[in-house]
Amino acid sequence: MPKKNHSPTGWDAVADWYHGWVGEHGSDHHRKLAIPAILDLLQLKPGEKLLDIGCGSGVLSTYVQQYQADYIGVDVSQRLIAIARKQHQGQFIVADARRLKSHSSIEPAAYDACAFLLSIQDMNPLADVIHNATYALRPGGRVALLMTHPCFRIPRLSGWGYDEGRKLQFRRVDRYLTPQCVPMKSYGRKQSGNTISFHRPLSEYVTALSEAGLVIDALREITTYKQDNDKARRLADQEIPLFLGLGARKLGS
Numbered sequence: 001m002p003k004k005n006h007s008p009t010g011w012d013a014v015a016d017w018y019h020g021w022v023g024e025h026g027s028d029h030h031r032k033l034a035i036p037a038i039l040d041l042l043q044l045k046p047g048e049k050l051l052d053i054g055c056g057s058g059v060l061s062t063y064v065q066q067y068q069a070d071y072i073g074v075d076v077s078q079r080l081i082a083i084a085r086k087q088h089q090g091q092f093i094v095a096d097a098r099r100l101k102s103h104s105s106i107e108p109a110a111y112d113a114c115a116f117l118l119s120i121q122d123m124n125p126l127a128d129v130i131h132n133a134t135y136a137l138r139p140g141g142r143v144a145l146l147m148t149h150p151c152f153r154i155p156r157l158s159g160w161g162y163d164e165g166r167k168l169q170f171r172r173v174d175r176y177l178t179p180q181c182v183p184m185k186s187y188g189r190k191q192s193g194n195t196i197s198f199h200r201p202l203s204e205y206v207t208a209l210s211e212a213g214l215v216i217d218a219l220r221e222i223t224t225y226k227q228d229n230d231k232a233r234r235l236a237d238q239e240i241p242l243f244l245g246l247g248a249r250k251l252g253s
């Protein structure tokens with residue numbers, strides 16, 4: 001994967017399909033796993049300012065209201081921001097996560113927390129994105145990243161297998177250490193367009209956070225909510241995480 005890939009990664013081309021899938025309150029994965037996990041990592045307090053980076057159609061904004069926090073969502077997709085403005089309260093801005101510094105509405109050190117809800121794996125280069133989030137955070141501010149687990153869920157390069165002799169389901173990982181730029185499938189019949197996902201080993205996330213001056217203080221590994229009837233599949237689901245959550249803090253207070 002090229003180190004400096006500034007090609008567009010926004011989801012304009014699949015905005016209607018994505019909105020249909022997420023709906024107003026989030027997909028099952030959002031509601032049952034991803035949103036509770038990111039809220040737990042964020043630990044928002046009343047009056048705090050949250051910047052939701054790669055906010056898509058703004059699903060997180062509704063859930064932030066219970067903390068009386070101030071929500072600002074940014075996304076590079078104009079179409080998803082238009083949908084977010086229509087269906088949610090809160091401020092929504094069209095902005096590229098790699099260039100927040102040059103956006104007039106994003107002030108430096110002005111936010112108590114930044115969230116990446118299932119968005120960091122769709123952004124590249126990682127170092128630029130983390131650096132720009134750190135710019136927006138006040139000293140002592142938090143960042144929370146929620147993503148599909150990069151060690152086990154590598155698009156097109158991992159999958160399930162069944163060991164007949166041991167009667168167990170296992171996870172197969174074909175490649176892991178080499179970063180990958182993965183074009184995802186086209187979505188729906190009415191909506192044509194691909195999105196790009198970026199696989200990186202866990203070490204790249206840790207390095208990017210620490211090089212930006214962030215200290216990791218939380219790591220969560222989250223398994224699916226699904227209860228498969230098949231014993232082997234159920235056991236594998238309980239052992240192999242679906243999502244990874246990382247929490248980090250900007251130095252200073």
Ligand SMILES: C[S@@+](CC[C@H](N)C(=O)[O-])C[C@H]1O[C@@H](n2cnc3c(N)ncnc32)[C@H](O)[C@@H]1O
Nearest residue numbers: 009010011054055056075076077096097117119
């Ligand atoms: C899987 S969607 C997640 C959206 C939302 N957080 C959610 O959970 O529904 C990934 C989002 O990242 C956005 N994105 C990708 N690259 C971006 C960039 N460079 N700057 C801002 N947003 C970006 C896409 O437009 C898309 O809305």
